Amino acid sequence: MSHITLSAINFAWLPILPLAAVAAGAMAIMLIGPGVEDEDSAGLGILALITLLAAMVFAIFTLGENSLAFGGSLATDDYAAFFEIVILIATALTVAMSLDYVADEGMAGAEFYSLILFAAFGMMLMAAAGDLIIVFIGLETMSLAVYALAGFLRRDPRSNEAALKYFILGAFSTGFLLYGIALIYGATGSIGLAPIRAALNDRAAQNPLLLLGLGMMLIGFGFKVAAVPFHMWTPDAYEGAPTPVTAFMAVGVKLAAFAGFMRVFMANLGPVSAQWTMVLWAIAALTMTVGNFAALVQQNLKRMLAYSAIAHAGYLLVGMAATPRAMAGGAMLYYLVGYAFTNLGAFAVVIALERKGAGGATLSDFRGLSRSRPGLALAMTLFMLSLMGVPPLAGFVGKFYVFSAALSAHLVWLVIIAALNSAVSVYYYARVIVVMYAQEEAAAPPRLAAHPGLVVSVIAAVAGTILVGLYPQPWLSAANSAYASALGRPAARVASLR
Amino acid sequence: MNYGLTTWFPIAVTIGLVGLIVLTMVTINRLIGPRPPHTSVKGEAFECGNPPSGSAWGRFSVRFYLTALLFLVFDVEVVFLYPWAAELRSLGMFGFVEALVYIAILFVGLAYAWRRGVLDWS
Numbered sequence: 001m002s003h004i005t006l007s008a009i010n011f012a013w014l015p016i017l018p019l020a021a022v023a024a025g026a027m028a029i030m031l032i033g034p035g036v037e038d039e040d041s042a043g044l045g046i047l048a049l050i051t052l053l054a055a056m057v058f059a060i061f062t063l064g065e066n067s068l069a070f071g072g073s074l075a076t077d078d079y080a081a082f083f084e085i086v087i088l089i090a091t092a093l094t095v096a097m098s099l100d101y102v103a104d105e106g107m108a109g110a111e112f113y114s115l116i117l118f119a120a121f122g123m124m125l126m127a128a129a130g131d132l133i134i135v136f137i138g139l140e141t142m143s144l145a146v147y148a149l150a151g152f153l154r155r156d157p158r159s160n161e162a163a164l165k166y167f168i169l170g171a172f173s174t175g176f177l178l179y180g181i182a183l184i185y186g187a188t189g190s191i192g193l194a195p196i197r198a199a200l201n202d203r204a205a206q207n208p209l210l211l212l213g214l215g216m217m218l219i220g221f222g223f224k225v226a227a228v229p230f231h232m233w234t235p236d237a238y239e240g241a242p243t244p245v246t247a248f249m250a251v252g253v254k255l256a257a258f259a260g261f262m263r264v265f266m267a268n269l270g271p272v273s274a275q276w277t278m279v280l281w282a283i284a285a286l287t288m289t290v291g292n293f294a295a296l297v298q299q300n301l302k303r304m305l306a307y308s309a310i311a312h313a314g315y316l317l318v319g320m321a322a323t324p325r326a327m328a329g330g331a332m333l334y335y336l337v338g339y340a341f342t343n344l345g346a347f348a349v350v351i352a353l354e355r356k357g358a359g360g361a362t363l364s365d366f367r368g369l370s371r372s373r374p375g376l377a378l379a380m381t382l383f384m385l386s387l388m389g390v391p392p393l394a395g396f397v398g399k400f401y402v403f404s405a406a407l408s409a410h411l412v413w414l415v416i417i418a419a420l421n422s423a424v425s426v427y428y429y430a431r432v433i434v435v436m437y438a439q440e441e442a443a444a445p446p447r448l449a450a451h452p453g454l455v456v457s458v459i460a461a462v463a464g465t466i467l468v469g470l471y472p473q474p475w476l477s478a479a480n481s482a483y484a485s486a487l488g489r490p491a492a493r494v495a496s497l498r
Numbered sequence: 499m500n501y502g503l504t505t506w507f508p509i510a511v512t513i514g515l516v517g518l519i520v521l522t523m524v525t526i527n528r529l530i531g532p533r534p535p536h537t538s539v540k541g542e543a544f545e546c547g548n549p550p551s552g553s554a555w556g557r558f559s560v561r562f563y564l565t566a567l568l569f570l571v572f573d574v575e576v577v578f579l580y581p582w583a584a585e586l587r588s589l590g591m592f593g594f595v596e597a598l599v600y601i602a603i604l605f606v607g608l609a610y611a612w613r614r615g616v617l618d619w620s
Contacts, residue, residue: 027606034613 015069015076017058018084019124025051026117033110041109045099045453048113052092052120059084066485068130072192075130079267079486082333082478083127083259090251090340091120093460097348098244099453104356105242107152116248119145123256127263131192132181135260139177139224142256143170146249150241162240169223169233177220183213193268200271214276217264218283224257225313228286235294238306243360246302247347250309251340258316258336266323267486273323280321281414288314288421295428301350302360304428305343308387311425312339318418319402322409329483331401334476338386338394338468345461346383349376352454366432368441377436379458384429386465389422394468401476564616568608575604 028051029044036044062084065076095116102112122141129135147170151163185191187210188199204210222230238246265276291311298304316339319332353361353369353376369377386395399422403415468475543550582589582597589596611617 027603030606030610031613034610 014062014065015067015074015128018055018062018088019121019128021051021055021058022088022117022121022124025055026114026121029110029114029117033108033114036109038106038109039103041103041107041112042099042453044109044113045095045102048095048117049092051117052088052095055124056085056088056092059088068194070130072194073131073134074128075193075263075486076128077485078478078482079259079263080124080128082482083255084124086337086340087120087123087127087252087255087259089464090255090344091116091123091248093344093348093457094244094248094252096453096457096460097247097344097351100451101242101244101351105153107242112149112152115145115149119149119248119252123252123259126256127259129193129260129263132184132196132264133191135264136174136178136181138256139260140174142253143174143224146245146253149245149248150237152242152245156240158240159242160240162237165233166237166241173220173223173230175220176216176223180213180216180218180220183209183216187213193264197268197271200269205272205275210272211275214269214272215279218276218279221257221261221265222283225254225261225316226310227283227313227317228290228310231287231290231310234310235303235306238309239300239302239360243302243347243351243354246306246360247344247351250305250347251343254309254313255336255340258332262320262329262332262483263486266320266329267483270323270487277321277323280317280323281411284314284317284321285414285417286314287311287317288418292421292424292428295425298428299362299364300360301362301366301432302347305346305350308425308428309343311421312387314421315399315402315418318406318411318414321414322406322411325405325409326484326487327408327480328402328405329487330476330480331398331405333479333483334468334472335398335402337475337479338398338465341461341464341468342383342386342393342395345379345458345465346387348454348457348461349380349383352376352451352458363432363435366435367439369436372441376458379462380436381433382462382465384432386469388426388429392469394465397469397472401472561616561619564611568611568616571604571607575601 025048029047032047033044059081062076063078063081065081066078067076068074069076095113098112098116101107102109119142122138122143122145125138125141126135127138129138147163147167150166151159153159181191184196187204187207188196190196190199200210219230223233226234238249241249266273269276288311291307291309291314295304295307295311298307316332316335319328319335322328350361352373353365355365366380369380382393386393389396389399391397399418403418406415406418543554545551578600579597582593586593
């Protein structure tokens with residue numbers, strides 16, 4: 001072990017501040033929480049929101065930092081800061097939409113909010129990983145917290161089933177990832193991402209150990225982003241988990257999984273992209289098609305959104321299949337921002353409509369929503385249109401950039417499959433709108449529709465969906481420079497550190 | 499690096515030896531081992547030589563589980579503290595503060611368990 005000098009300590013403080021803030025907040029809630037009654041748990045949620053806000057300020061301070069900390073294991077580049085900020089926004093919206101749900105369902109607030117923050121910590125760690133061990137630690141910190149969150153409705157068998165399925169398949173996939181990490185270490189002699197990239201040449205690309213490691217890691221990440229054929233756990237886990245947790249799984253976990261996936265594969269295994277882009281081509285085509293066609297027949301909105309999340313992972317993988325193109329990475333980061341706002345909003349509407357103990361809203365719960373809750377119906381319409389990919393919303397612009405990146409990489413057939421899939425998806429998204437506007441009112445009124453936390457999160461999601469789509473330029477240039485920082489600068493920095 | 503067959507030769511020898519040893523042990527056992535008749539006692543679960551009591555699917559208090567978790571937390575803590583103690587001088591002030599932060603985080607876990615009433619056994 002090399003000697004750690006004092007300058008290394010000073011150097012290391014800024015990069016970990018956003019992470020440390022989230023962890024400290026989680027521990028504070030763990031200590032204060034047990035003294036708070038479950039009905040008053042909203043106070044703990046507010047504490048979580050303050051923590052997330054503080055972490056966001058720190059993350060903004062680290063923008064433009066572009067350095068490696070802790071001997072190269074933590075990358076503090078714009079890529080990490082970009083993902084940290086988006087993950088913090090997504091977590092904050094999740095907490096905001098949980099405030100009333102958690103109190104209403106009688107869930108233990110101390111554990112709920114601290115686990116949400118610990119999961120957010122793991123997600124941010126994954127985005128900021130400078131070596132494969134940190135990718136793994138971040139993934140585990142996130143996953144273990146989310147497994148527990150998925151089973152949080154302890155008396156609901158569906159929630160138990162969700163947690164168990166998610167845990168067993170998640171642990172299984174983590175094994176693949178870890179084995180892949182070990183094989184790549186064996187092939188390149190390093191766990192640091194930048195040294196691995198430096199070790200990749202034409203000769204290394206023929207090394208069977210490396211190829212086996214690539215395949216294993218692809219399976220591991222495939223499980224986490226819910227790509228077909230590793231998607232089996234998704235619908236059941238999404239349906240059974242408490243709805244705010246489902247939103248967190250669909251957005252936060254997906255953001256973090258793609259953050260790790262993209263940094264490891266696109267940015268650092270890019271030199272051998274010829275070895276894995278063809279596999280991604282097939283996975284992307286399968287993921288889009290299976291996700292969209294399975295979503296067509298769903299009556300439960302949570303299940304439908306689960307399959308929709310699978311389909312969107314497929315669209316994102318189209319970008320990954322275009323890897324040597326630098327614009328693909330920026331387009332995917334932009335897509336993820338729009339995806340985050342839109343999906344969080346859609347899940348917030350589901351929370352507003354579902355009845356206690358019903359385990360999510362069905363299509364019939366949306367009947368006549370345009371008359372009983374016109375504002376909510378309008379917001380849901382917007383989210384569905386954005387998921388469909390209708391201009392000028394965030395979903396359209398994201399798809400446009402990702403597909404143009406794929407076209408510039410000459411993936412014409414994949415883009416045609418993606419466009420056909422988008423057309424198929426119109427059916428099940430539009431059905432929600434039709435039910436809301438064309439059918440008469442449902443009997444029972446929604447239970448949480450007007451609670452402040454939900455109203456705020458729906459409004460924030462609407463604002464995000466419109467602004468990200470209408471003014472794409474600032475977001476896109478931020479995304480492009482973030483991806484560029486993951487591609488280039490840290491490698492040069494590592495060379496100078498040696 | 500050379501990925502030729504010669505690199506793998508020691509591994510092949512190891513695998514061969516493993517197979518050979520297993521085969522020898524099984525064969526010797528068959529040849530010279532005594533063969534007492536099957537009794538019902540042989541079919542029972544082994545409990546450290548005591549006569550087994552109750553079913554193997556018996557239920558026990560969930561508190562053992564919590565105790566095991568707490569034990570794990572502090573067991574792992576000590577495992578990490580030994581190398582730190584051995585390297586204390588070369589790690590300097592930075593290592594000292596690191597370890598204190600680490601211990602403090604684990605104590606948050608203990609304090610949480612305490613407040614949740616895991617420690618009173620009643």
